[in-house]
Amino acid sequence: MFENLEKRFEELSSVLGVLEYIAIFFFSLIVLETAWDIYTKRRTKYKETIANFFIAFISALLERTLYGAIFVICLTVTESFISYKIPLTWWSWALALLAADLTYYWMHRFEHEIRILWANHIVHHSSPEYNLTTSLRLAWVDSLIEWIFLVPMIVIGFEVTQTIIAFLFIVVYQTWIHTEKIGKLKGLDKIFNTPSVHRVHHGSNRKYLDKNYGGVLMIWDHLFGTYQAEEEKVKYGVTIPLNSSNPLTINFKEYWLIAKDVRSSKSINDAFGYIFGRPGWRPKRNKKDQELSLDASKGMREN
Numbered sequence: 353m354f355e356n357l358e359k360r361f362e363e364l365s366s367v368l369g370v371l372e373y374i375a376i377f378f379f380s381l382i383v384l385e386t387a388w389d390i391y392t393k394r395r396t397k398y399k400e401t402i403a404n405f406f407i408a409f410i411s412a413l414l415e416r417t418l419y420g421a422i423f424v425i426c427l428t429v430t431e432s433f434i435s436y437k438i439p440l441t442w443w444s445w446a447l448a449l450l451a452a453d454l455t456y457y458w459m460h461r462f463e464h465e466i467r468i469l470w471a472n473h474i475v476h477h478s479s480p481e482y483n484l485t486t487s488l489r490l491a492w493v494d495s496l497i498e499w500i501f502l503v504p505m506i507v508i509g510f511e512v513t514q515t516i517i518a519f520l521f522i523v524v525y526q527t528w529i530h531t532e533k534i535g536k537l538k539g540l541d542k543i544f545n546t547p548s549v550h551r552v553h554h555g556s557n558r559k560y561l562d563k564n565y566g567g568v569l570m571i572w573d574h575l576f577g578t579y580q581a582e583e584e585k586v587k588y589g590v591t592i593p594l595n596s597s598n599p600l601t602i603n604f605k606e607y608w609l610i611a612k613d614v615r616s617s618k619s620i621n622d623a624f625g626y627i628f629g630r631p632g633w634r635p636k637r638n639k640k641d642q643e644l645s646l647d648a649s650k651g652m653r654e655n
């Protein structure tokens with residue numbers, strides 16, 4: 353087991369070195385876009401941008417230390433129970449990327465449709481602005497839990513290193529799509545996650561809520577009925593604005609709201625609903641509650 357762990361850390365650190373160059377390239381793009389927006393006075397309020405950079409800095413620290421170790425250790429322990437392995441070949445890489453993309457779709461969907469997971473993912477959606485720095489705005493607790501979603505890939509027989517790299521590829525790909533500077537890309541918008549497709553995902557317009565979960569490919573959204581093309585102007589953010597650029601509020605407010613709801617629960621069922629129900633879930637006690645709950649069933653993110 354410990355030999356395996358050592359091997360995994362060595363393999364990953366050499367391949368992650370390559371991914372680091374891609375990350376540096378994307379980070380340079382983010383800095384360039386920010387500088388351009390400030391120079392051309394497109395961005396006049398800096399609080400959200402500063403918050404996004406600060407959140408990314410803390411995330412990077414956590415991912416390179418504690419979270420990285422948790423990811424590798426938990427998946428390697430899982431792998432030790434699996435007696436077969438898919439060999440490392442070109443076709444297994446193609447399969448791993450496809451499997452990681454499907455995994456990402458469902459992870460992302462659960463993060464929108466189960467409130468305790470939404471409490472983590474809301475960080476990425478809570479900004480009323482949309483630019484490349486939004487891609488940096490990922491919850492501090494993200495990597496603490498996301499390894500769980502990769503367990504099925506390990507059980508299928510994919511190597512830990514291959515699984516993590518394929519997953520990271522799906523995540524890093526999405527950096528460039530957080531922009532309004534690239535319009536629609538016609539046919540590509542139906543196949544790939546593009547700026548237009550992802551703008552819809554970040555919209556709080558009713559018809560855009562909980563749509564376009566895909567990481568790289570849009571086939572999963574077509575297949576599972578969550579695809580939505582960009583039709584009306586996107587209103588970014590969540591249905592009830594956060595009204596704060598404080599990184600602590602951004603990261604933890606929804607957990608606090610859940611705790612408040614659980615404290616006010618009149619039964620275990622209610623508490624369970626507040627934690628694991630859809631965001632916006634309310635116990636159905638009177639007509640108003642029923643209406644609110646109806647909204648929740650339509651995917652409203654009001655809490």
Ligand SMILES: [Zn+2]
Nearest residue numbers: 460464473553
């Ligand atoms: Zn999302």
Ligand SMILES: [Zn+2]
Nearest residue numbers: 476530550554
């Ligand atoms: Zn996004």
